[in-house]
Amino acid sequence: MSDSEKKLIQDYFGRQASFNVYAKDFTTFKTGGPVSAVVYPCEKRDIEFLFNLKKNTGIIVKFVGNGSNILVSDHGFDGVIAFTKNFSHIECEDEIVGAFSGVKLNKVIGFCIEKGLSGLEFLTGIPGTLGGALIMNAGTKTMSISDIVLSVEFMDHDGKWCREKREQITWKYRYSQLKGKAFFILSATMKVKKGNAQEIKKTISEIMKQRKHSQPLEYPSAGSVFKNPEGFFAGALIEQAGLKGYCEGKAKISEKHANFIVNTGNASSTDIWKLMRYIQQTIKNKYNITLEPEIELIGRFP
Ligand SMILES: Cc1cc2nc3c(=O)[nH]c(=O)nc-3n(C[C@H](O)[C@H](O)[C@H](O)COP(=O)(O)OP(=O)(O)OC[C@H]3O[C@@H](n4cnc5c(N)ncnc54)[C@H](O)[C@@H]3O)c2cc1C
Structure with a gap:
């Protein structure tokens, strides 16, 4: 990445941009070389800036949630890594939970416990964000996130904001068509049902015990x-x-x-x-x- 491209990023993101950051500092593998630029977008217009940056300069922009499903080369990555953690709002209405893509799955599960909502327990112990889970249809032997998704809002590769229902997206085992469709996933809604907080907590601690035993x-x-x-x-x-x-x-x-x-x-x-x-x-x-x-x-x- 050239100095003038770095300046473009610096001028837009200010203190929300850093340069030559090592991937070993943000991946769960704790490996990987220097990334040319990392930024922390927090609103839709920041994503639009990144889209235009990619379109106008050819710089590769890669979004990262918790870095728990990636292996970054020791040579590093000559592009922009945009962390999604600032997209972190969660809300619910009746038996629907809506969350932004940078929310960690355990935060969504915690929110559901607080509201007495059941359905997301199977995601316990997956150390990723909602965005990362949607991109690869994360899950376990029994269920995948696509089983509970109702809709996803994203920016497509033409820079258009879209909302698609679950049925409009092809999902398979550890595959989601969003990988090809979405430049950036903004948020999703998920179907839950009223449950008992104590029972949800019990299920979660059993799943965690099992994970600690086997992983x-x-x-x-x-x-x-x-x-x-x-x-x-x-x-x-x-x-x-x-x-x-x-x-x-x-x-x-x-x-x-x-x-x-x-x-x-x-x-x-x-x-x-x-x-x-x-x-x-x-x-x-x-x-x-x-x-x-x-x-x-x-x-x-x-
Ligand atoms: C101990 C451990 C246990 C695990 N157990 C499981 C398991 O049981 N089941 C399972 O499925 N996985 C599991 N994983 C893998 C991983 O946690 C999941 O795949 C998780 O969903 C990845 O989320 P992330 O936020 O870390 O994604 P990242 O690693 O940050 O990113 C993964 C991909 O998603 C893209 N991405 C992330 N957010 C966005 C966004 N907002 N918009 C566009 N693209 C985005 C990235 O560009 C990248 O392509 C496990 C990992 C660990 C370390």
Whole structure:
């Protein structure tokens, strides 16, 4: 990014812009090199500025919620990362919850507990924002966020603000058409139902207990690295292939959950990427199954 492009961003965002920020400081993997510019938009017109910046200069603009599903290259990323955390309002009317995309899922769940609303408990323990969850249709074995979404408001790739109903968007396992449709997701409404706060809390603590038991939450990671191929569990395949505990530098295939790669020290993104490649090659050779990444790679690899 040129100095004049940086100045353009600085002049618009002022103190809400920084330059050469390391991705290891904002990703849950705690890896990744310098990003040319990071900004903190907080209203629609800031998104419109970013859209025009992209359109007029060709600078890549990438939105980041909690950085819990991305792997940023050690070479960094020559573009703008726009953090969504300022889009944080939540409200409800009867049995509908509306939230902005930068809200963390645990905040929405907390809001629902306060209001005695049930339906979002299955998202417990997913350390992302609503925007990140919508982009990849986050969820668990039993449910995905698309099961409860009613509508999504977003800016499309032509710079137009749109609101679409759930049915207008194609959703599949860990796939949402929003990835292609939306430049930026602003907000969503979700269907909930009246429930009992005590029972909701009980369900949540059971889910959290189960997660702590089965996932290596003590290490930095991005959750499951690969999608489950049709008819299989990626974790089970990796475990059967004898890969648990295998390391590349300080990146390791978790002993607790084989579909997690954990950063056990100062791992680099390249270590993680090499492990991913090794897992894919091994599973292809042993079972002729192609594992597709669930996490998103940003920047140049290796
Ligand atoms: C310990 C752990 C457990 C996890 N468990 C699960 C699980 O059970 N199920 C599951 O599905 N995932 C799980 N994940 C992965 C991750 O938390 C989810 O995918 C989460 O929804 C990502 O949200 P995020 O805000 O961190 O997204 P980010 O990583 O910040 O971004 C992910 C993608 O969404 C895009 N994006 C984010 N916000 C916007 C926006 N407002 N507009 C446009 N694009 C946007 C980004 O550009 C990027 O392409 C886990 C991760 C960890 C670390």
